[in-house]
Amino acid sequence: MALSIAEFAALLEQELPSASASEGDRTGLQIQAGQQTVHSVLLCYEVTEEVIQEARQRDCNLIVAFHPLIFHPLLALTEEDRVGRLCSQLIRYGIALWVVHTRFDTHPEGTSAALAAALGLRVRAPLLPLPQLPGYGMGVIAEAEPPLPAEEFLSRVQERLGAPLRYAPGVQEWIGSVALLGGSGGSFLPAALRCGVDAFVTGDLKYHAFHAADRRLWLIDAGHAETERFVVPALNRLLRRVLPEQIPVHCATQWHSPLRWHPPYPRVGSTDEASSSDADATVLPGAHRHVGPSLG
Numbered sequence: 001m002a003l004s005i006a007e008f009a010a011l012l013e014q015e016l017p018s019a020s021a022s023e024g025d026r027t028g029l030q031i032q033a034g035q036q037t038v039h040s041v042l043l044c045y046e047v048t049e050e051v052i053q054e055a056r057q058r059d060c061n062l063i064v065a066f067h068p069l070i071f072h073p074l075l076a077l078t079e080e081d082r083v084g085r086l087c088s089q090l091i092r093y094g095i096a097l098w099v100v101h102t103r104f105d106t107h108p109e110g111t112s113a114a115l116a117a118a119l120g121l122r123v124r125a126p127l128l129p130l131p132q133l134p135g136y137g138m139g140v141i142a143e144a145e146p147p148l149p150a151e152e153f154l155s156r157v158q159e160r161l162g163a164p165l166r167y168a169p170g171v172q173e174w175i176g177s178v179a180l181l182g183g184s185g186g187s188f189l190p191a192a193l194r195c196g197v198d199a200f201v202t203g204d205l206k207y208h209a210f211h212a213a214d215r216r217l218w219l220i221d222a223g224h225a226e227t228e229r230f231v232v233p234a235l236n237r238l239l240r241r242v243l244p245e246q247i248p249v250h251c252a253t254q255w256h257s258p259l260r261w262h263p264p265y266p267r268v269g270s271t272d273e274a275s276s277s278d279a280d281a282t283v284l285p286g287a288h289r290h291v292g293p294s295l296g
Helices: 005-015 049-057 082-093 101-105 111-118 150-161 186-195 207-213 231-242
Strands: 028-031 041-044 062-065 096-099 122-129 137-149 166-168 174-184 199-203 218-221 249-251
Touching (some): 005 231, 028 082, 041 049, 041 231, 101 111, 111 122, 111 231, 122 186, 150 199, 150 218, 166 207, 186 207, 207 218
Parallel strands (some): 041 062, 062 096, 199 218
Antiparallel strands (some): 122 137, 137 174
C-alpha cells in the first residue's frame, strides 16, 4: 500500500496542524525528491548521513524528522556544506523529507509531555496554551506525585536524561510542580515564573537566565537534545495511530548527537543498559553520574 504525498499531509494535519507550528518555523514537506507517494517511513531526530543510509537500507522513501534540515534560505547546494550535502543525498537517493518540529512541540502528547512522562510526572496543562487549538501549547506544567526532595529530583533528571546538569537552586526544599520545555526554552522562563512552579527543566539556557531566576524556582538546564531524547518514540506512537497499518514506520537507530564532553564519559542509554522507563529513547552519548555541587 502507498499514500500520495497529499494524503500523507492530510492525515498528519489532523494531529499536527500547520497552525500549531511556531511563527517562522520550517515544517512540512522540505524535500520531495521526485516522490509522489509514501510507502515506508523512517523517523529520526534529525537528518544525518547515517540516517539517510539507514533509510536506504530499510527501503524507506520518506524520512520524518523532528528538526528541520532546511531552516535558512539556501544560496547553493554544495558538497562542502552540511545542509547542501544532505539535501543532495536525499535527492540523489529519491528520499523525501517531512519535518514536524514545533508542530510536535505543541502537541498534547509531544516533546514536553514525553519528557514529563519519562521523569514520572503527571501533565496538568500546557505552559503556554494555543488559544486556537484547545489542549495544544508550548511546554507543559506537570506534577510530581508525591513531591520529591529537590536533590532527589535533580538526581532523577540527571539519571533519566543521561547528561550533566547546569542549575541554579530555588528556595524550595521540595519539588512538586514543574514546568518543562524540551529543547531551547530560555525565552519561556518568564512564563514558568508566572505559573509559580517549583522548578523549570529545559535546555540551552544562557548564563544570565540563572540570575533572572533569582531563586524563585529551581532552574535546570538538562541539555537541548537530552530533553528531546524521547521525541522519536513519542512520534512513533502518534504516527502509528494516524497512518494506515499497511504503511511501515521505523525509528532510526543510527543517530548520535554531535556534542561531546571533556573529559569523556561512558556512553549511556544503549538498548542493553536502558531501564524500562527509557528503553525506547533516542540513544545519546554518555555523561557522568554526578549532579554537581549546589550553587546555593
